[in-house]
Amino acid sequence: MSGKKIPVEPFKIKVVEPLEKISSEEREEALRESGFNVFNIPSEKVFIDLLTDSGTSAMSDRQWGRLMVGDESYAGARSFFNFEHSVKQTFGFKNVVPTHQGRAAERILFEAILKKGDMVPNNIHFDTTRANVEVRGAHAIDLAIEEAYDPDIELPFKGNMDVGKLESFINEKGSKRIPVIMMTITNNSGGGQPVSMENIRQVSQICRRYKIPFFFDACRFAENAYFIKKREPGYADKSVLEIAREMFSYADGATMSAKKDALVNMGGFIALNDDGLTEKIKNLLIISEGFPTYGGLSGRDLEALAQGLKEVIEEDYLEHRISQVEYLGELLDDAGVPIYKPVGSHAVYIMADRFLPHIPRPQYPGWALTVALYRESGVRAVEIGGVMFAKKDEISGKDVFPKLEMVRLAVPRRVYTISHIHYVADALVSLYKKREKIRGLKIIYQSPHLRHFTARFEEL
Ligand SMILES: *Cc1c(COP(=O)(O)O)cnc(C)c1O
DSSP states (O other), X not given: OOSOOOOOOSSOOSSOOOOOOOOHHHHHHHHHHTTSOGGGSOGGGOSEEOSOSSSOOOOOHHHHHHHHTOOOOSSSOHHHHHHHHHHHXXXXXXXXXEESSHHHHHHHHHHHXXXXXXXXXXXXXXXHHHHHHHTTTOEEEEOBOGGGGOTTOOOTTTTOBOHHHHHHHHHHHOGGGOOOEEEESSBGGGTTBOOOHHHHHHHHHHHHHTTOOEEEEOTTHHHHHHHHHHHSTTOTTSOHHHXXXXXXXXXXXXXXXXXXXXXXXXXXXXXXXXXXXXXXXXXXXXHHTOOTTTTTOOHHHHHHHHHHHHHHXXXXXXXXXXXXXXXXXXXXXXXXXXXXXXXXXXXXXXXXXXXXXXXXXXXXXXXXXHHHHHXXXXXXXXXXXXXXXXXXXXXXXXXXXXXXXXXEEEOOTTXXXXXXXXXXXXXXXXXXXXXXXXXXXXXXXXXXXXXXXXXXXXXX
C-alpha cells in the first residue's frame, strides 16, 4: 500500500443489495449476446457498474423515511412546499418548478425562450442540453477554456468559460440572438472539472452588461462548491451552502437533474427569478409534466429530494465523495494507466487511445477497452469517444473523430466501498499489463442518432 490517504466512508450500511460475480464464460456469452455493447448487458450480469453516476445514488435512512410521509395530493401537496423550501434554501432563486428529470427542465426552459437560429453559449454543453437546444433549431456553442481539451494540463478550474471568447462571440453575433448563457457545473462533458467563483462572477458581469439571462446547468453544484472551498483563495472558511448561495446569486436561474447532486434516483427542477418566464414555464409544464406542484414527480419523490439537497452539502459527505473518485484516479495513475488530469468530481476518465496505442481510431480503442474491462472483471464503464461522438464528413462519408478518446468510470454516490474501488483499479492495472492483447472492433449495426446505445460490433 502506498502512502495515500484512504477515504473512509462517513456512513455505515443498513441495507445491502447482493452482488453476484458471474463466471468468465457467462461474461463472454453476455458480451456476444450484447453485440459487444455494454449498454445491452443486463445489470444483473454486471459486477460493479460505473456506467453513470446519474440516478444511481444510495438514499439515506432519512430519505427512505421521508418516502412514508409523502403527500400525494394532486394540487398543493405538503411535499411540494417542503421541496420548494429546500430548493429555495439552497439555490436562493425566487421560483421553483419541479420536472421529472434534468432534460425535461431543459426542454421546457428552451421551449419558453429559444427561437430558430438563436445561439446558446455554454462552457461545454452536456449531450441532452445540446440536443434540446438543437431540436429548437438553435445552435449550442461550447466556449470552455482551451486547456479543457488537454488531458495533461493540471489546473484547479479546468471547467471555466473562456470569457474573452464569450465576449467576442456576443459582439460578433449580437446579444439579440443569444436568449441565454448557460454554465455547466461541474463540466460533465469536459472531465467533470469545476468552475471557479471568479469565472462565474466574470461571466455574470458580461451577461449583465449585455442584458442576457444567465442560467446554470447545476447538476453537480455541491461538488463544484466543494472544489471552490478547497481550491479558491478566500473560500476555505465558508460553508458549502454559503458558497453555493454565492454561486447562484450571480445567475438568473438554473436547470437541475436531481439524479446527481440531490441524491435521488429520479427528479429535476427549474429554479429562476423572473416571474413572467416562470408563468410561461408552468404553462408548458402542465402540457407534458403535470401540475406545477408535482411536475412529473410523486409527493414522496419530492420529499426525498428535499432531504437529499440537505445531505449533499454536508462536508464529510463531500470530502468522502470527492476523495473516493480522486483515490481511484491515483491508484490508476500510480500504475501508469493514462488518465485525464486532474481527476474531476464524479468520474475518472481513462485516455483510451494512449492505453491502446496499437488500435487505430477507426477500430474504436475506447469501446474496445469497455469490452475488455467487462470481460476481465465484470466492471461496466462507458466509452466517451469515437462511437459516441464521431461525426460523418459530408463529402468523404468518413468518420471525423472527437479530440479525446476516453473511457469514463463514473462513481455512483454512497454506493461502493473502498474495496470496490480497489477491485476496479486492480482490474484496470492488470489489463494495462496485457494491453497489447486487446483487439479493436468494427460496427456491424448502427442507428442514425445516438448510435452508442444500440450499435452492435464484431471483434477484429
Ligand atoms: C445528467 C445531466 C443532464 C440531464 O439530466 P437527466 O436527469 O439525465 O435528464 C443535464 N446536464 C448535465 C450536466 C448532466 O450531467
